[in-house]
Amino acid sequence: xxxxxxxxxxxxxxxxxxxxxxxxxxxxxxxxxxxxxxxxxxxxxxxxxxxxxxxxxxxxxxxxxxxxxxxxxxxxxxxxxxxxxxxxxxxxxxxxxxxxxxxxxxxxxxxxxxxxxxxxxxxxxxxxxxxxxxxxxxxxxxxxxxxxxxxxxxxxxxxxxxxxxxxxxxxxxxxxxxxxxxxxxxxxxxxxxxxxxxxxxxxxxxxxxxxxxxxxxxxxxxxxxxxxxxxxxxxxxxxxxxxxxxxxxxxxxxxxxxxxxxx
Amino acid sequence: xxxxxxxxxxxxxxxxxxxxxxxxxxxxxxxxxxxxxxxxxxxxxxxxxxxxxxxxxxxxxxxxxxxxxxxxxxxxxxxxxxxxxxxxxxxxxxxxxxxxxxxxxxxxxxxxxxxxxxxxxxxxxxxxxxxxxxxxxxxxxxxxxxxxxxxxxxxxxxxxxxxxxxxxxxxxxxxxxxxxxxxxxxxxxxxxxxxxxxxxxxxxxxxxxxxxxx
Numbered sequence: 001x002x003x004x005x006x007x008x009x010x011x012x013x014x015x016x017x018x019x020x021x022x023x024x025x026x027x028x029x030x031x032x033x034x035x036x037x038x039x040x041x042x043x044x045x046x047x048x049x050x051x052x053x054x055x056x057x058x059x060x061x062x063x064x065x066x067x068x069x070x071x072x073x074x075x076x077x078x079x080x081x082x083x084x085x086x087x088x089x090x091x092x093x094x095x096x097x098x099x100x101x102x103x104x105x106x107x108x109x110x111x112x113x114x115x116x117x118x119x120x121x122x123x124x125x126x127x128x129x130x131x132x133x134x135x136x137x138x139x140x141x142x143x144x145x146x147x148x149x150x151x152x153x154x155x156x157x158x159x160x161x162x163x164x165x166x167x168x169x170x171x172x173x174x175x176x177x178x179x180x181x182x183x184x185x186x187x188x189x190x191x192x193x194x195x196x197x198x199x200x201x202x203x204x205x206x207x208x209x210x211x212x213x214x215x216x217x218x219x220x221x222x223x224x225x226x227x228x229x230x231x232x233x234x235x236x237x238x239x240x241x242x243x244x245x246x247x248x249x250x251x252x253x254x255x256x257x258x259x260x261x262x263x
Numbered sequence: 264x265x266x267x268x269x270x271x272x273x274x275x276x277x278x279x280x281x282x283x284x285x286x287x288x289x290x291x292x293x294x295x296x297x298x299x300x301x302x303x304x305x306x307x308x309x310x311x312x313x314x315x316x317x318x319x320x321x322x323x324x325x326x327x328x329x330x331x332x333x334x335x336x337x338x339x340x341x342x343x344x345x346x347x348x349x350x351x352x353x354x355x356x357x358x359x360x361x362x363x364x365x366x367x368x369x370x371x372x373x374x375x376x377x378x379x380x381x382x383x384x385x386x387x388x389x390x391x392x393x394x395x396x397x398x399x400x401x402x403x404x405x406x407x408x409x410x411x412x413x414x415x416x417x418x419x420x421x422x423x424x425x426x427x428x429x430x431x432x433x434x435x436x437x438x439x440x441x442x443x444x445x446x447x448x449x450x451x452x453x454x455x456x457x458x459x460x461x462x463x464x465x466x467x468x469x470x471x472x473x474x475x476x477x
Contacts, residue, residue, distance in 0.1 A: 045437035052434050056272040082424030093334050181437045
C-alpha cells in the first residue's frame with residue numbers, strides 16, 4: 001500500500017516536471033509584436049513606485065515609465081497585477097512578458113531571469129518609531145532588534161545573508177511580510193522594532209504613518225533598479241535598453257522622479 | 264481616497280469571486296460525483312485509485328496545488344490566472360465533494376439496492392433512479408459546508424493575480440493606509456456571499472427532505 005502511494009506520487013511528480021521542461025519557443029519580442037501587446041506584471045502595493053489611485057487605476061513611477069516604454073515599442077500595454085513574490089516565477093514561466101516592480105539586481109535573481117539596464121538608483125532605509133532608543137550606527141546593528149521586511153526583496157536577501165546566515169541574528173527576530181504596508185503597521189504598534197525597505201517607499205511610509213522616522217540610509221544590496229525580463233530574451237532586452245537610454249537622455253525619467261519622489 | 268469609492272472598488276471584485284466559485288463548485292461536484300460512484304461501485308482497483316486521489320488531494324493545501332497548476336502544468340497550455348485558479352480550486356474541491364457524496368451513497372440502506380434488483384432493475388438503473396436521488400438529498404447539508412469553503416478559498420486566486428475581493432482590499436490597504444476598513448469591507452462581502460448561499464441551500468434541504476427521514 002505504502003509503496004503504491006509512493007509510486008503514484010512519483011508518477012504525478014514526473015508528469016508535472018516533464019510539463020515544466022517545455023518552455024515556449026521563438027523570441028519574446030517577436031511574440032509581443034505579433035500579438036501587438038506586451039503583458040507586464042507589477043505588484044501595485046508599493047507607493048510611490050506602483051499603487052492604485054482613487055479611481056482604482058494603477059499609477060506610480062514604474063507605471064508611467066512602462067506606459068512610455070510600451071508606447072515607444074508601439075504595442076498596447078496589458079497590466080497584470082500580482083503579489084511581488086509571484087512576479088519572478090510568472091516571468092520565468094512566460095505568464096507575463098516582463099515585470100516592472102522596483103526590482104533590484106541580485107545574483108540570485110539573475111540565475112532565473114534577465115535584467116534591463118537600470119532606470120533609477122535607489123538605496124536602503126531603516127525605519128523606526130520616534131520613541132526608538134536603541135543603538136543604531138551601522139546597518140549590522142539591526143541584528144540586535146526585531147526586524148521586519150517585505151519577503152522576496154533584496155532587503156530580505158541582505159538581512160537573511162548578512163545577519164541571519166552570518167549568525168549575528170536569530171531567524172525568529174526576522175519577520176517577512178507579504179507587503180511593506182503590513183510591516184509599517186506592525187512597526188507602529190511595536191511588534192517589530194525596525195523596518196528595512198527601499199528608501200523611496202520608506203519616505204512615503206514616514207510621511208503617511210504617524211510616529212515613524214528613517215534612522216539610516218545607505219546602499220547595501222539595493223542600488224540600481226531594473227526591469228525584469230525573461231531569461232535569454234536578448235532582442236527584447238536590447239529594445240528595452242535602447243528605450244531606457246533614450247528616456248534618460250531626454251530627461252523623461254528625471255521628470256518622473258521629480259513628480260513621484262519630489263526630489 | 265473617499266470611502267464610497269474605496270468600498271466600490273473592493274466590491275467590484277465580487278464578480279471575480281462569484282465567477283471563480285461558480286466554476287470551481289460545479290466542476291468539483293461533477294468530478295466528485297463520478298469519483299464517488301467509482302469509489303463505491305467501481306470494484307477493487309478503482310476504489311484503491313480513488314482512495315489515493317482523495318488522500319493526495321486532501322493532503323495538499325489548495326494554494327500549493329494552485330501554484331503547481333499555474334506555474335508548472337500550464338507551461339504549454341497557456342491558462343489565464345482566472346481559469347487556472349478556478350480549475351485548480353475545482354480539483355481540490357472534487358476530493359472533498361467525492362467524500363461527501365460517498366458518505367451519502369453509503370448512507371442509503373443496502374436493502375434499497377436489493378429491492379430494486381428484486382423488481383428487475385439493472386445495477387446501473389438502480390444507482391441512477393433509486394440510490395442517487397436519495398443520496399443527493401442527504402448530501403445537501405454537508406455540501407453547503409463545502410460551498411462555503413469554496414467561496415472563501417476563492418480568495419486564494421489573488422496569488423495568481425486575479426483582482427478579486429481580497430487582492431483589491433490589499434491594494435486599497437497599501438494605498439490608503441486603512442487596512443482595518445479595507446479588510447472589514449472584504450470580510451463583510453465574503454460573509455454575505457456565504458450567508459446567502461447557506462440560506463438558499465438550507466431552503467433546498469427543507470424542500471427536498473424525505474418525509475420519512477426527519
